[in-house]
């Protein structure tokens with residue numbers, strides 16, 4: 838079973854609304870672990886790994902749910918180019 842097939846199955850079996858609420862829950866859990874790491878200097882790499890994976894899985898379901906995989910990939914590619922350009926400009930300005 839591919840990842841996409843699994844996401845489709847999860848959406849079909851468990852429903853769109855619960856799965857989209859799960860996206861929000863997992864993002865909140867990742868947010869909490871980032872805050873613990875930065876604000877409280879906590880050694881929580883294992884938790885960051887777990888919550889990052891959870892968010893990636895749920896973002897896969899979100900993209901599948903709305904059928905926006907290609908649009909996200911295209912936008913992301915453009916955004917990465919823009920960030921690379923900004924970094925070049927920033928680094929030139931700092932020399």
Ligand SMILES: [Mg+2]
Nearest residue numbers: 863866888891
């Ligand atoms: Mg989680």
